[in-house]
Amino acid sequence: MRSLCMVTGAAGFIGSRLSSRLLDEGWSVVGVDAFTDSYDPEEKRERTAALVRRPGYRHVAGDLAEAPLAGELEGVEVVFHLAGRPGVRESFRIEDRYRHDNVVATDHLVRAARAAGSVRRVVYASSSSVYGDAPLPFREDGPTGPISPYGQTKLEAERCCLEASGAGLEAVALRYFTVYGPGQRPDMGLRRFAEAALDGRPIELFGDGSQSRDFTYVDDAVEATIRAATAPVAGMAVNVGGGSRVRLLDVLDLLGELVGRPPQVVRRPFAPGDARHTGADLARARDLLGLGSTTAFRDGYASEIAWLAGRRATRRSA
Numbered sequence: 001m002r003s004l005c006m007v008t009g010a011a012g013f014i015g016s017r018l019s020s021r022l023l024d025e026g027w028s029v030v031g032v033d034a035f036t037d038s039y040d041p042e043e044k045r046e047r048t049a050a051l052v053r054r055p056g057y058r059h060v061a062g063d064l065a066e067a068p069l070a071g072e073l074e075g076v077e078v079v080f081h082l083a084g085r086p087g088v089r090e091s092f093r094i095e096d097r098y099r100h101d102n103v104v105a106t107d108h109l110v111r112a113a114r115a116a117g118s119v120r121r122v123v124y125a126s127s128s129s130v131y132g133d134a135p136l137p138f139r140e141d142g143p144t145g146p147i148s149p150y151g152q153t154k155l156e157a158e159r160c161c162l163e164a165s166g167a168g169l170e171a172v173a174l175r176y177f178t179v180y181g182p183g184q185r186p187d188m189g190l191r192r193f194a195e196a197a198l199d200g201r202p203i204e205l206f207g208d209g210s211q212s213r214d215f216t217y218v219d220d221a222v223e224a225t226i227r228a229a230t231a232p233v234a235g236m237a238v239n240v241g242g243g244s245r246v247r248l249l250d251v252l253d254l255l256g257e258l259v260g261r262p263p264q265v266v267r268r269p270f271a272p273g274d275a276r277h278t279g280a281d282l283a284r285a286r287d288l289l290g291l292g293s294t295t296a297f298r299d300g301y302a303s304e305i306a307w308l309a310g311r312r313a314t315r316r317s318a
């Protein structure tokens, strides 16, 4: 019989890719998602439509902060908890929504998972935003210091999971570093840059472009997430990064090369809440999750741009 897991946020960018990979590996998946308005819910429904066609997948549409979860968790062995409200800038505007989707929903889910009895592990999708502008490289046992309501709510949710970790139910918090690749969220920088470049529109750049990010290819993040279900990481936070830092100015140069013309750029002031640099110490991920080499940024961004170009061509011809 197939083992059963739950993926929350299964209609999202990473959650849908994770669900698909779990089905490939022979799991049955209960996907939960509320199709929130954080970006066009149509994109979330498209991803879900592709999943429900596959044997072994069942979708539950509901708000995790409120839905009765006991029935849905029956027989579930692992909960991959990716549902949440991402995005730093919006979190200054609608902090209460972030608190609801990140903290209240996590608390409700963790209590239900403990009560269910069958759940042996919760794998939580935390974020590099919990570090804020901490010294590089960010280490799991080093200081945290969120500089946005988003980062603060992710840290609180992470603590809620890790404090619940113990006999009977184990939890691990994966701190993802800027995940990108095919299917990326429309509000994220790399996708906005690529869409503008493909349209021949100017790219809005917040800050002077000297900021750098440890970009993580989505399939590498998914691999780490699946390994975290069984690896000896109970009760821990683990960084999931791409292994190298790229400056935004270098991203723009590469983008110009990949689309065949240099992008036009419109400068905007630095946005509050955006860390200047992010960089993961990956020792724990290597030692405990056994993560090996990761996708080179050039290859990963080329895949994202090819996916975007293909998606746009399909839409135009539809």
Ligand SMILES: NC(=O)c1ccc[n+]([C@@H]2O[C@H](COP(=O)([O-])OP(=O)(O)OC[C@H]3O[C@@H](n4cnc5c(N)ncnc54)[C@H](O)[C@@H]3O)[C@@H](O)[C@H]2O)c1
Binding pocket: 008, 009, 010, 011, 012, 013, 014, 015, 032, 033, 034, 035, 036, 037, 038, 044, 062, 063, 064, 065, 081, 082, 083, 084, 085, 086, 087, 100, 101, 105, 125, 126, 127, 128, 175, 176, 177, 178, 179, 180, 185
């Ligand atoms: N993408 C990244 O770079 C990144 C980096 C760090 C952490 N994360 C975390 O990883 C997770 C997945 O990120 P993503 O980029 O795939 O985001 P996403 O927005 O595409 O996916 C999150 C999904 O959760 C759902 N959701 C939100 N609140 C819910 C609720 N209360 N009940 C049920 N469903 C709800 C949304 O509808 C959405 O489909 C998030 O928790 C995010 O904070 C992402």
